[in-house]
Every structure is written in structure tokens, then in C-alpha cells.
Amino acid sequence: MGRRVVLGLVGLGAIGVVTGARVQDFLERTLGPVIAKDGTGVTALLPFGRFRIYTVTGSLPSRSPDEWSMRVGGLVDTPLRLTYDDLRAMEPTSLTRDFQCVTGWRVSDVAWRGVRLADVLDRAGVAGAARAVRFTSFDGAYTESLTLAQARRRDVIVAYEMEGSPLSRAHGGPVRLYVAPMYGYKSLKWLDGIEVTDRVVPGYWEQRGYDIDAWVGRSNGRDDEAT
Amino acid sequence: MDAVAATRPDPAGAEPDPAGIVRFDRTERLVHWTTAVLVLVLLATGAAMYAGPISTLVGRRELVKTVHVLAGLALPVPLLVGILMPRRGGGLRADARRINRFDAEDRRWLRPRRAARPGKFNAGQKLNASFLVAAGVVLLGTGVMMRWPGLWSVDLRTGATFVHDWFAIGVALSVTGHIVLALRDPIAFAGMRRGVVPARWARRTHPQWYEEVTGHPADRLAPNPQRETGVRR
Secondary structure, X not given: OHHHHHHHHHHHHHXXXXXXXXXXXXXXXXXXXXXXXXXXXXXXXXXXXXXXXXXXXXXXXXXXXXXXXXXXXEOEOOOEEEXXXXXXXXXXXXXXXXXXXXXXXXXXXXXXXXXXXXXXXXXHOEOOOOOEEEEEEOOOOOEEEEEHHHHOOOOEEEEEEEOOEEOOOOOOOOOEEXXXXXXXXXXXXXXXXXXXXXXXXXXXXXXXXXXXXXXXXXXXXXXXXOO | OOOOOOOOOOXXXXXXXXXXXXXXXXXXXXXXXXXXXXXXXXXXXXHHHHOHHHHHHHOOHHHHHHHHHHHHHHOHHHHHHHHHOOOOOHHHHHHHHHHHOOOHHHHHHHOOOOOOOOOOOOHHHHHHHHHHHHHHHHHHHHHHHHHOHHHOOHHHHHHXXXXXXXXXXXXXXXXXXXXXXXXXXXXXXXXXXHOEEOHHXXXXXXXXXXXXXXXXXXXXXXXXXXXXXXXXX
């Protein structure tokens, strides 16, 4: 009996691994609206369609939009310091994509709003020797980088809104990077610096073993062809 | 090793030693408590990577992840070492066999109005133990998939995370129930701390086991009737 229970549950786990992505998507679609209306917040702890909040430092970084500004420097024609209002005054762009963590959790159809990273780079003017872009966070530890070609994609944005609201602290507010075609660790939170460089400098998790080119596999059902 | 004398099955049918009956030997207790520490570490670090409010309080993702992974990889070690120890693992192996065996008394125990006479473990304990073993296997497997993501497709990893989360919630509930029940039954709790339980407790809660160990019928009056407090069921 004990053995049957163990084997049955392990089998259930294995089936869950194979079908879990689809089951989760189904639950997210059917129960997502219910959960959004749950005032207690208990259902927000159920394991589907939810963000996991990761910080690599000991505390949650905090900076209000008024205090926030971002340096754009390195191999650029005109180094800039952009304020929150500067960013808001630029042409906005919206996109709705899945957020996929490399470890597996996924949130479907997250709506983002911000400005294209390419527009920010163009505003500073990228110098001829430039090959890559490096990002820093005001958490003081996290860094990321993209090749210049990756950074110029239309689905790579400097985001200030998520799901129709200003980005919360936990989600990297007031301003974060959102690299739609790549795993979540590329989408640096609490962005405060963009540096154009002559080579790719591996980011925080990449120094700890993750791939530098973090494309989400096509098995994810996404089509992230460059536009 | 124990100051308390242990009682073994006595063919002569002598009265059980008032000092008590051995419920868990030293190996079993060591396995239990090392596993308990690992499970608590796993639940705490897991919560810190899962529940937003705790995550934002704790932060330090890499440290938390490293501790979680190391504790997870270590989780099966105490049980496996205990089971494989040729001599000292005997008690553990015998209990594993008991847990694997499901008899009519266990099925009776599971019915709503139960008047069952459980052996060393009742049906709930057996099912819970089986669940935890399975959950351990599933959590370890899916955890490995999440820790070494390069070997699996995105969809498999999403599935692994999904399964890992649900089983972890199950384990958290099971462990909470386990601790609550232990606190509500101090004698059972002491049995896992010191290894020995009073014969009276065994006769009342695990009558079949009492008979097996002492050779006395469990329904007979206690040798010391005035100490019976009417808790028999």
C-alpha cells in the first residue's frame, strides 16, 4: 500500500512535469480573474501565474520617481542624465508578453509600457566603436548586458508601467529593463545606469553560470522574431 | 546509550517494564531530527523564494538559493544512510516495512466512526509517511531540473516548477499538521526525543503494537488501575 501510494504520487509528479506548463496556462486563464478579485490575497500564493520577487541584496531597493534618474554614458556622443519626467516625455511603447524565468515559472500576457531602449540610445548617440550595452541597478549589485543588436530590438524596453500601473518597488520600480525575448534575469530591475561599451560584460547571474545570450526557447510557444 | 531500560517482547509474558517501551531507536531518532532540520531549512528558504512579502524581507537570492539547493541535495542522505546501516538500521527498516503494510485495521481506522486497533503506526501516519517519501523524490527531481535548467526544455522546467510548488505546499501542510499533533500529544513527542514511551500510552494508542511488544492483551486492565484516567477509546 505504502509503495503504491509512493509510486502513484511520483508518477503524478512526472505527469505534472510534462503537462504542467499547459495545466498552469489553463489555471491562469480560468482562475486568474477570480484571483484578481480576491481581497484576502491568500490565493495570490497559489503556484501559478504569479511573479516571484527576487532581490540579490539584503533589502528591497527604494527610490521614488522624483529621486530617480538614470545615467546614459560610455561610448556615446552626449552622456545624458534622464529624469523620470524626461523618460515619460519620450514616445511610449507598449507590449504584452509572457514573463519567463529561467528556472521555469512563467506569467502569461504581462502588459508593459515604457520607451524603447533604442530610442534612449539614439538620444545619447552611439559611438562607432560601440558593441554592447551594460546596465546597472540602484540595488548596488545587479548588472546585465546586451549586445548592441539585441539592445536595439523593438521588444527591448525601458519600462515604467506594468499591467497598467506604475512599476512597484517589488517589480523593479520606478524604472526597469524589460527584455521580452529573453529569460527574466535579463530584465534588470531598479535600473539607474546604461553604459555603452565595446564588448559584452557578463551580468550578475552570468558570472554565476547562466548563459549570456538568454533567448527563451521556441518551445515556449512564443515567436520573438526581431521586428 | 539510553539511561532508560528498554522492554523487548517477553515470551514469558511478564508485566511490561514500567520504565517504558522503546518506540524509536537511536538511528531512527538521529534520522528524524537531521531530516527535520533539513526540512525546516528547506521550507524557510523555499518560502523566501516563493512568497513575495517574505522574499522582499529576506532578499539575498543567491545565498538563499544556495542554502536551499544544498539542503535539498542533503535531504535523502540521513534516511538512506540509516536504512543502509547493516546493524543499526534494523529498526528503521522494520518500521519502513510496517509503514508499507496496510491491513484491515488501517482501513477501519480511515472510516469516519473508527474503532480501530492500530499497530505501531496508524493508517494516517502510514499514508503521511508514504506521501512524504514520494514528495521528497518529486521535489528532489524537479528541484534538480530547476537548478540545472540547461538540460531541459522551457516547458518541462515550467512543469517542474509547477509540480515543485504544489508538492512543497503539500509538505508544508503535512509538516504543520505533524508538529501540531506532536505538540498535542507530549508523550508521542517525547517518544521521538528520548525513544521510549510508557506502556500505558502504547496500549491506548497503538494496542496491536503493545500486544506485539509486551505479549499482553491490550484490552486487559492496567496493572495499576488507579492511574488510568479514562482516556481509552
